[in-house]
Amino acid sequence: MAEEKKLFKVKIDNITVEVEPGTTILNAARNIGGEVVPPAMCYYSKLQGSGGKCRTCLVKVTKGSEADPRPMPKLVASCRTTVMDGMEVANITSPEVLEARKGVVEFLLINHPLDCPVCDQAGECDLQDLSYEHGVSGTRYEFKRRTFEKEDIGENIKLHMTRCILCYRCVFTADQLTEKRQHGILKRGDASEISTYMRASLDHTNFIGNVIDVCPVGALTDRTARFKNRVWFLKPVDAHRECSDPKCCGKTVLWMRGDEIFRVTARKDKYGEVEGFICDTCRFEKKEVKDWIVEGPRKISRHSVITAGHYVGVHKPQETVAKVMDGRQPKLLMDIHSVSEVNMPQVDLSQIDGPAHSTDFPKNKGVQ
Ligand code: SF4
Ligand code: SF4
Ligand code: FES
Numbered sequence: 001m002a003e004e005k006k007l008f009k010v011k012i013d014n015i016t017v018e019v020e021p022g023t024t025i026l027n028a029a030r031n032i033g034g035e036v037v038p039p040a041m042c043y044y045s046k047l048q049g050s051g052g053k054c055r056t057c058l059v060k061v062t063k064g065s066e067a068d069p070r071p072m073p074k075l076v077a078s079c080r081t082t083v084m085d086g087m088e089v090a091n092i093t094s095p096e097v098l099e100a101r102k103g104v105v106e107f108l109l110i111n112h113p114l115d116c117p118v119c120d121q122a123g124e125c126d127l128q129d130l131s132y133e134h135g136v137s138g139t140r141y142e143f144k145r146r147t148f149e150k151e152d153i154g155e156n157i158k159l160h161m162t163r164c165i166l167c168y169r170c171v172f173t174a175d176q177l178t179e180k181r182q183h184g185i186l187k188r189g190d191a192s193e194i195s196t197y198m199r200a201s202l203d204h205t206n207f208i209g210n211v212i213d214v215c216p217v218g219a220l221t222d223r224t225a226r227f228k229n230r231v232w233f234l235k236p237v238d239a240h241r242e243c244s245d246p247k248c249c250g251k252t253v254l255w256m257r258g259d260e261i262f263r264v265t266a267r268k269d270k271y272g273e274v275e276g277f278i279c280d281t282c283r284f285e286k287k288e289v290k291d292w293i294v295e296g297p298r299k300i301s302r303h304s305v306i307t308a309g310h311y312v313g314v315h316k317p318q319e320t321v322a323k324v325m326d327g328r329q330p331k332l333l334m335d336i337h338s339v340s341e342v343n344m345p346q347v348d349l350s351q352i353d354g355p356a357h358s359t360d361f362p363k364n365k366g367v368q
Contacts, residue, residue: 008085012036012059013093025078025089026057030271037271038091039101039130041108041216042167043079044273050172051079054165055104056130060097063088075100098134105135111145113162121218123231126272127165148193153183154202156209156223156284164194164219170211177247177277178205194219206245209283213266213274224284225263231255234262236300239292241282249276252283253298261287267298 007018010028013036019028027045029037038059043051051057057079061072066086075097078089091097109131116122148161166185171194174181183196202208212220234255243250255263264283266274286292322329 008083008087010083010086011063011088013089013091019083021082021085023083024051025059025061025076025081025083025087026051028083029078029089029091036091038078039126039134040079040271041126041130041165042169044169044172044214045271046273046277047169047172047176047214050169052077053167054108056101056108056134058097058100058104060090060094061087062090062094101134102136105131106139108165109135109139110141111162112165113145113147115163115218119163119218120221120226120231121163121215125218126216146190151195152201152223153196154208156280157202157212158221158223158226159194160219160221161193161195162219163217165217166192166194167216169214169216170194170220173211173214174202174205174208177207177210180205206279206281207247207277209280210266210274210277212283213268213277216272222263222283224287225255229255229257229262233257236298238267238295238298240295241286241292243279243282245279245281247277248279248282250278250282251276252278252292254289254292254294259289261289 005020008021008023009016009018010025011017012025012029012032015032015036017028017032019031023031026038026040026043038057040051041054041056043057055077057077058075059078060075061081063069064072064087065084067084069086078091108127112127116125116128119125122128146162151159151161153159168185171181171184174183182200182202183194185192186195187193196202202211209222212222234257237254237256238251239254240251249266251267252264253267254261255265264278264286266276266278268274
């Protein structure tokens with residue numbers, strides 16, 4: 001009979017979970033799920049060696065283990081610290097952790113541009129979400145921010161180094177998925193930058209497009225989709241195809257408006273990690289509906305603006321006329337549409353893709 005594996009009992013934010021020895025605190029928290037999961041900007045479960053760079057996942061170990069209950073003297077990176085039996089950890093229950101996380105976000109934003117309104121990553125950007133949830137509204141930084149020229153690093157990928165947070169995910173992706181890594185982090189300290197070796201371009205491999213999906217910010221974007229639309233105007237649809245590359249999972253999300261496919265990405269889970277990597281042929285070359293077997297609308301589980309425009313489970317506002325009239329019903333109700341065409345759409349608004357434009361309404365006389 002196979003020997004039963006001893007599990008370690010860990011308490012995170014007062015919730016107990018049992019995990020295998022060798023599990024990191026971050027993954028133990030993911031086993032619990034919900035708000036106790038620390039944010040992670042550099043760790044990526046599908047990439048070996050990732051983590052330990054961004055410090056957003058810091059937590060406080062208040063009890064080291066059953067055998068040695070002393071707390072750890074400093075906050076630790078939960079993606080790199082493995083659990084011990086009897087360990088107790090504080091994440092959102094620790095004001096110290098929340099304060100430190102604020103500081104980390106401030107550091108990540110020190111050189112970051114205020115590009116969100118024009119950035120292709122906006123709406124699905126981990127840094128945007130992190131700043132919103134853990135950041136502060138102002139900056140104390142008074143020095144000149146470092147900036148870089150945008151670079152085409154290959155036929156399909158744009159690098160905007162100013163937005164990079166040096167998480168190394170793209171470097172691990174190129175290392176582990178492609179035959180020949182041609183980019184990396186050059187220089188050291190505050191001079192570090194992502195760049196290609198001698199400006200070589202990232203074209204000669206069929207899996208390099210995955211760097212776009214793993215990049216948590218808008219530093220690496222898809223040149224075939226750049227500036228063509230905003231992510232919240234597109235409908236994400238699950239689709240698959242029989243891909244001839246055995247390393248490609250062939251399962252994708254098509255970002256569509258009407259019948260037009262604006263971009264193709266891998267499917268991401270609730271932690272923003274891809275479920276399976278896809279090849280460049282599927283990503284950049286299959287932009288026709290006939291290339292795909294469409295499965296249906298994708299449920300975006302993250303609390304992003306992408307889900308915000310989908311009117312599921314809408315509660316209609318209550319009828320208030322009688323209420324404001326002390327329970328009396330009005331004798332006469334005037335229908336504004338019978339006297340004016342203002343706000344009278346020419347089309348059924350629930351049938352159009354994306355927001356309504358002025359062209360969906362009649363020209364209102366006297367209204368500019
Ligand atoms: S990378 Fe994210 S935070 Fe930075 S400009 Fe783009 S959307 Fe905004
Ligand atoms: S380009 Fe993106 S994935 Fe690569 S190190 Fe910078 S932030 Fe990370
Ligand atoms: S996710 Fe742990 S250090 Fe970045």
